[in-house]
Amino acid sequence: MGISERKEREREEMKEMITTAAMKMFLEDGYAKTSIRNIADSIEYSPGTIYLYYKDKDELLYEVQRQAYLKLLEAFKAAVTLQDPLEKLGQLGKAYVKFGLENPELYDLMFIIRAPTNVDEQLHVDNGLDAFGFLIEILEGCMKENLLVFKDIHLGALQVWSMVHGLVSLNIRCRLKIMIEDEKDTPMVLNRAVEEYLNSIRA
Amino acid sequence: MGISERKEREREEMKEMITTAAMKMFLEDGYAKTSIRNIADSIEYSPGTIYLYYKDKDELLYEVQRQAYLKLLEAFKAAVTLQDPLEKLGQLGKAYVKFGLENPELYDLMFIIRAPTNVDEQLHVDNGLDAFGFLIEILEGCMKENLLVFKDIHLGALQVWSMVHGLVSLNIRCRLKIMIEDEKDTPMVLNRAVEEYLNSIRA
DNA sequence: GCATTTACTGAACACTGTTCATTACATTTG
DNA sequence: CAAATGTAATGAACAGTGTTCAGTAAATGC
Helix, strand or coil: CHHHHHHHHHHHHHHHHHHHHHHHHHHHHCCCCCCHHHHHHHCCCCHHHHCCCCCCHHHHHHHHHHHHHHHHHHHHHHHCCCCCHHHHHHHHHHHHHHHHHHCHHHHHHHHHCCCCCCCCCCHHHHHCHHHHHHHHHHHHHHHHCCCECCCCHHHHHHHHHHHHHHHHHHHHCCCCCCCCCCHHHHHHHHHHHHHHHHHHCEC | CHHHHHHHHHHHHHHHHHHHHHHHHHHHHCCCCCCHHHHHHHCCCCHHHHCCCCCCHHHHHHHHHHHHHHHHHHHHHHHCCCCCHHHHHHHHHHHHHHHHHHCHHHHHHHHHCCCCCCCCCCHHHHHCHHHHHHHHHHHHHHHHCCCECCCCHHHHHHHHHHHHHHHHHHHHCCCCCCCCCCHHHHHHHHHHHHHHHHHHCEC
């Protein structure tokens, strides 16, 4: 039965076509301003068709988020090249901030905006697991050699992630203007903040 | 001319009536799900009337945010009672997390959601200035006595605020489930995270 | 070749933020 | 006091939204 396999393939291609268009438009105009009709127009299908492939607009967001988490993990892997656990952590922190600065709209989609209808939010747990696991592994590497002040690894991960997420998300929501006068200094200032923080948690 | 004064007073009362209803509904159902028609219904006026007092829905959000920043500053002032600068900073950090945990919807309105139409976001700078100034003052108190590792006060403020905002906002967006198994432990864990962090930045 | 399944359409529904001609009322003027 | 003016409020209308679903057209199975 080659036909059902081809149909399955075509279905996947169609789903990808939709998410690709959705991703593009979410990043250009933001999630809220992108309508199902706009997405349908851009791929030259009728609005109803999209609902044959995705339950609602939220599910489209979740799919885009899933891809974004993969992209984040790839950025992590590409950035962390050294062997020393502490250096690894430094590279990871800077890669996180870099990712948030270079892809503000994507970061927004991943961690800041909320899907309006669905309040469940269980999906994120699974979606972000790989990228988060990468952080945990590096932290474990540091803590095995007693290089950090943390006693509990989960509490350490919570702190590290909160710091970098705080830096990135406050910047994206323009809450840093009070502290950073010249906007073009932002990457430098955020990097220094990460560096200083990592210095302060060294054992 | 007592009439024009009465009219001005009535206008202010009307504006307050609208923002009070808006605040209530924003907190109950969220900004996105609250419609101008719903607000108008709840105060028994027609939708058009609201536009005689506020330019658009965003301006209603900004007004609610302004009030929320005042509320945050009051929470700060009530929480910070001790004299020692470091103790003050500890009280402030815990008050921030407490505020975010007890008023998640309000915190969302203040720091996380984005007004869809307006992208300006200049207002926040002025709106949050008082509450932020409070943090700066306490930090200055610490740094005058060389109690912290920070060399630059702005970089220190950036770090401290990013940490507490990171903790609160990741929690609100349900991104902490990976690290905190039992949800009822959240306040305890976040407080410990703040404590540990403040310990690590002590000189 | 015909019946059935599948993919797609686009009108329709109930909503949204916002505008504006019209109305009802309060105030000022003659 | 009555007429003219100014102001506050209305609610229908506009262009948009997410979502559904009866109807259609094409591909598949027999």
